[in-house]
Amino acid sequence: xxxxxxxxxxxxxxxxxxxxxxxxxxxxxxxxxxxxxxxxxxxxxxxxxxxxxxxxxxxxxxxxxxxxxxxxxxxxxxxxxxxxxxxxxxxxxxxxxxxxxxxxxxxxxxxxxxxxxxxxxxxxxxxxxxxxxxxxxxxxxxxxxxxxxxxxxxxxxxxxxxxxxxxxxxxxxxxxxxxxxxxxxxxxxxxxxxxxxxxxxxxxxxxxxxxxxxxxxxxxxxxxxxxxxxxxxxxxxxxxxxxxxxxxxxxxxxxxxxxxxxxxxxxxxxxxxxxxxxxxxxxxxxxxxxxxxxxxxxxxxxxxxxxxxxxxxxxxxxxxxxxxxxxxxxxxxxxxxxxxxxxxxxxxxxx
Amino acid sequence: xxxxxxxxxxxxxxxxxxxxxxxxxxxxxxxxxxxxxxxxxxxxxxxxxxxxxxxxxxxxxxxxxxxxxxxxxxxxxxxxxxxxxxxxxxxxxxxxxxxxxxxxxxxxxxxxxxxxxxxxxxxxxxxxxxxxxxxxxxxxxxxxxxxxxxxxxxxxxxxxxxxxxxxxxxxxxxxxxxxxxxxxxxxxxxxxxxxxxxxxxxxxxxxxxxxxxxxxxxxxxxxxxxxxxxxxxxxxxxxxxxxxxxxxxxxxxxxxxxxxxxxxxxxxxxxxxxxxxxxxxxxxxxxxxxxxxxxxxxxxxxxxxxxxxxxxxxxxxxxxxxxxxxxxxxxxxxxxxxxxxxxxxxxxxxx
Numbered sequence: 001x002x003x004x005x006x007x008x009x010x011x012x013x014x015x016x017x018x019x020x021x022x023x024x025x026x027x028x029x030x031x032x033x034x035x036x037x038x039x040x041x042x043x044x045x046x047x048x049x050x051x052x053x054x055x056x057x058x059x060x061x062x063x064x065x066x067x068x069x070x071x072x073x074x075x076x077x078x079x080x081x082x083x084x085x086x087x088x089x090x091x092x093x094x095x096x097x098x099x100x101x102x103x104x105x106x107x108x109x110x111x112x113x114x115x116x117x118x119x120x121x122x123x124x125x126x127x128x129x130x131x132x133x134x135x136x137x138x139x140x141x142x143x144x145x146x147x148x149x150x151x152x153x154x155x156x157x158x159x160x161x162x163x164x165x166x167x168x169x170x171x172x173x174x175x176x177x178x179x180x181x182x183x184x185x186x187x188x189x190x191x192x193x194x195x196x197x198x199x200x201x202x203x204x205x206x207x208x209x210x211x212x213x214x215x216x217x218x219x220x221x222x223x224x225x226x227x228x229x230x231x232x233x234x235x236x237x238x239x240x241x242x243x244x245x246x247x248x249x250x251x252x253x254x255x256x257x258x259x260x261x262x263x264x265x266x267x268x269x270x271x272x273x274x275x276x277x278x279x280x281x282x283x284x285x286x287x288x289x290x291x292x293x294x295x296x297x298x299x300x301x302x303x304x305x306x307x308x309x310x311x312x313x314x315x316x317x318x319x320x321x322x323x324x325x326x327x328x329x330x331x332x333x334x335x336x337x338x339x340x341x342x343x344x345x346x347x348x349x350x351x
Numbered sequence: 352x353x354x355x356x357x358x359x360x361x362x363x364x365x366x367x368x369x370x371x372x373x374x375x376x377x378x379x380x381x382x383x384x385x386x387x388x389x390x391x392x393x394x395x396x397x398x399x400x401x402x403x404x405x406x407x408x409x410x411x412x413x414x415x416x417x418x419x420x421x422x423x424x425x426x427x428x429x430x431x432x433x434x435x436x437x438x439x440x441x442x443x444x445x446x447x448x449x450x451x452x453x454x455x456x457x458x459x460x461x462x463x464x465x466x467x468x469x470x471x472x473x474x475x476x477x478x479x480x481x482x483x484x485x486x487x488x489x490x491x492x493x494x495x496x497x498x499x500x501x502x503x504x505x506x507x508x509x510x511x512x513x514x515x516x517x518x519x520x521x522x523x524x525x526x527x528x529x530x531x532x533x534x535x536x537x538x539x540x541x542x543x544x545x546x547x548x549x550x551x552x553x554x555x556x557x558x559x560x561x562x563x564x565x566x567x568x569x570x571x572x573x574x575x576x577x578x579x580x581x582x583x584x585x586x587x588x589x590x591x592x593x594x595x596x597x598x599x600x601x602x603x604x605x606x607x608x609x610x611x612x613x614x615x616x617x618x619x620x621x622x623x624x625x626x627x628x629x630x631x632x633x634x635x636x637x638x639x640x641x642x643x644x645x646x647x648x649x650x651x652x653x654x655x656x657x658x659x660x661x662x663x664x665x666x667x668x669x670x671x672x673x674x675x676x677x678x679x680x681x682x683x684x685x686x687x688x689x690x691x692x693x694x695x696x697x698x699x700x701x702x
Contacts, residue, residue: 160587162594221587229583236511236572236580243513246663250641254605257639261612288608290601312597 015061018193018201022054023063025188029174034065037139039101041130042070042093044085044210048145049092050198051189053205055143056096068098069137073129075107075122078213085210092207101137103129119220127177127185134183142177146187149195152244153225160221169252170245191249194241262294269295272345277303279346285322292319300333303348309334321346366412369544369552373405374414376539380525385416388490390452392481393421393444395436395561399496400443401549402540404556406494407447419449420488424480426458426473429564436561443558452488454480470571478528478536485534493528497538500546503595504576511572520603521596542600545592613645620646623696628654630697636673643670651684654699660685672697 015023032038040055042048058064070093074086086102093100111121130142151170158167177185189198202209218224233240265287272278279299284292293315300318301307310333317331321341331339336351366374383389391406393399409415421444425437437453444451462472481493502521509518528536540549553560569575584591616638623629630650635643644666651669652658661684668682672692682690687702 159598160584160591160594162588162590162597168598224587229587232580232583233511236575237513239513240511243511246513247510247519250644250663251602253639253641253644254609257612257641258605258608260639261608288604288611290604290608293601293604312601 015063016054016057016201016204018050018197018204019054019057019061019063021192022051022188023058025173025192026058026064029186029188031141031143031174031186031188032066036141037067037069037137039069039071039130039134039137039139039142040098041126041142041144042072042089043145043212044072044089045145045212045215046199046202046209047147047150047189047193047195049207049209050193050201051143051145052093052096052098053207054201056098057205068093069101069133069139070098071101071130071133071142072103073126074102074104075125076104077107077118077122081213085212088210099137101133103133105129119222130185131178131183134177139183141184141186143186143188145198146171146190147193147195147198148190148245149226149230149241151190151248152230152241153222155244155248156225156229157221160225168248169255170248172252191245258290258294261288261291262298265291265295266298275345275347277348281322281341281344281346284346289319299348300337300339303350304333304335304337318346366414367405367408367552367555369401369548369555370405370408370412370414372543373402373539374409376524376543377409377415380537380539382492382494382525382537382539383417387492388418388420388488390420390422390481390485390488390490390493391449392477392493392495393423393440394496394563395423395440396496396563396566397550397553397560398498398501398540398544398546400558400560401544401552402494402496403444403447403449404558405552407449408556419444420452420484420490421449422452422481422484422493423454424477425453425455426476427455428458428469428473432564436563439561450488452484454484456480470573481536482529482534485528490534492535492537494537494539496549497522497541498544498546498549499541499596500577500581500592502541502599503581503592504573506595506599507576507580508572511576519599520606521599523603542596609641609645612639612642613649616642616646617649626696626698628699632673632692632695632697635697640670650699651688651690654701655684655686655688669697 027033038055040048040052042052052068052070055064055066055068059066059068070089072086072089074082076082086104090100090102105125107118107122107125110125111118114121134140134142154170155168158170161167171187171190173188173190174184174186177183199209214220215223215226218227230241237243265284266279269279269283270276271280271283277299284295287295293312296315296318297307297310300310314331314333318339321329321331321339329341333339338349338351340347340349378384389406391399391403393403403419403421406415406417406419410417410419421440423437423440425433427433437455441451441453456476458469458473458476461476462469465472485491485493505521506519509521512518522538522541524539524541525535525537528534550560565571566574566577569578581592588594616635617630620630620634621627622631622634628650635646638646644663647666647669648658648661651661651665665682665684669690672680672682672690680692684690689700689702691698691700
């Protein structure tokens with residue numbers, strides 16, 4: 001058993017409850033405790049401001065020995081208010097003695113150029129900015145202030161979009177930020193903090209966080225989930241947010257376990273001489289449906305390069321080939337590719 | 352390849368679209384096509400009435416060669432209206448030439464006697480009555496009129512209750528009705544029919560189905576899901592019901608695959624000489640979290656006899672024992688049982 005140093009003997013300033021919970025989650029997620037630089041993404045809203053203030057409190061109490069770079073991206077979406085947010089974040093950070101990186105994009109122009117939706121574009125620009133900031137600051141971790149409420153909203157948005165099991169897992173508390181896995185993205189509030197906890201902590205610290213007016217704009221689906229759907233769900237169960245967040249976590253882990261099973265099934269089924277894209281039907285047919293569906297999705301994605309417009313109905317059609325049921329020996333996929341079966345071998349053909 | 356008999360040459364009456372879809376699902380679920388007796392559960396509402404009328408249409412068109420017993424349970428909850436429903440179902444069935452079994456319980460008294468909630472009690476009484484009717488009629492299958500809307504409501508109710516992955520799978524289209532697996536329960540509408548489809552089909556057949564006033568009583572959570580939550584969700588995605596039903600199906604299959612993995616993990620880990628309730632920690636530790644959690648739940652359920660009050664937090668506490676983290680070598684479970692670890696062996700102790 002590990003020997004623990006006795007904290008009780010040395011004097012430390014009393015930490016707020018919010019900080020103690022953050023510290024315990026910080027350790028659970030195995031985030032760096034000493035001699036590291038961490039980028040904190042701060043919009044100026046209650047959640048990210050509370051995160052910054054709490055890490056700052058932990059640093060001043062010497063419970064974390066970290067250097068911070070506060071990163072703020074001005075999306076240029078709310079004119080004067082956007083500028084004021086950026087200035088506010090910069091001055092709060094400097095007062096606390098932390099470095100600041102403020103970036104600026106024109107999200108509307110970017111979205112128009114890429115023919116993409118504004119929320120998506122702003123989100124992508126933000127994560128690119130965070131990755132760039134981390135790389136320039138030589139930080140191994142970027143932390144964001146997403147809360148359990150954000151997680152519940154994400155879960156419901158994905159559910160409403162008709163996401164399968166893959167999409168219902170919601171946000172991971174830790175994931176890689178860049179394809180080379182040099183920088184990690186961590187969300188140390190997402191598994192435990194409610195939005196009212198962050199507001200309360202900001203008040204406790206006497207900091208008047210910024211209020212983003214677009215959070216009240218009901219043209220955004222997320223805003224309507226927050227202001228209409230979740231409150232209605234809470235009339236059924238006052239702990240609906242916690243329940244949804246727990247469901248997301250369970251489904252995320254289940255998805256991971258099934259991915260492992262699907263990988264090993266694909267490896268076993270991919271046993272046709274000299275044909276890397278051919279699969280043995282008997283091996284697929286003997287697997288559990290959920291594992292087989294994932295394996296088939298992965299196989300189609302590998303053959304086509306993506307899964308655009310592939311839905312459960314296509315996977316089920318390919319599955320029927322395995323059992324020699326009626327409906328032909330060929331399945332046409334949207335976008336022109338097809339799957340055939342002959343003598344117990346499933347093949348993928350791109351037209 | 353199977354040779355198909357050519358239907359085109361013999362004359363058949365044109366079947367309605369609703370009947371054709373039912374027949375195709377009936378075959379997919381491998382329900383009996385000929386020389387069998389089937390119990391149809393009919394409340395008199397649009398869903399079950401449409402199911403009865405459609406099976407009747409398929410029998411008259413000789414696409415199904417079945418004998419029907421229409422089963423109706425009067426729960427005695429709505430006085431005169433309950434009697435009228437029972438009479439109406441009986442006369443509709445007799446007019447179509449089918450046998451009828453009408454049962455009667457006093458659900459309120461039953462609930463009071465068992466200190467149970469009224470909905471639960473009525474549901475249990477109904478399924479007992481269906482099993483008894485099937486057994487007396489020597490029917491191998493009972494069919495009910497649950498639709499995709501019922502499935503979406505069940506999914507949301509379970510989600511609101513905070514069910515884990517297990518509870519989110521919703522209703523299976525086919526399951527056993529009794530513990531001896533002599534009778535099957537099938538829901539041949541649940542994967543495709545919307546509630547408006549059943550109403551429309553009743554109208555097409557000129558049958559004025561009964562309207563249950565308790566379906567408008569917003570004291571019931573299910574009624575509020577139907578009348579408040581689902582309509583709000585449909586403002587986000589007009590195909591929300593289909594999406595929720597598809598999610599339930601995917602999660603049901605995923606749950607089944609993980610159960611298989613958990614069974615095999617438990618079997619592997621249960622390898623401690625002469626101790627059937629001891630598990631090897633190293634084998635559990637090497638598994639995927641989602642599989643391990645299920646295995647631990649099953650193990651605890653086997654040791655205690657049930658999973659009452661066991662939540663994810665208890666499973667996670669037991670999991671921490673495996674990794675020798677701080678927090679002691681014992682986990683106390685609610686209700687007095689405890690789990691201990693010593694020399695790499697997990698043991699269950701009932702006080």
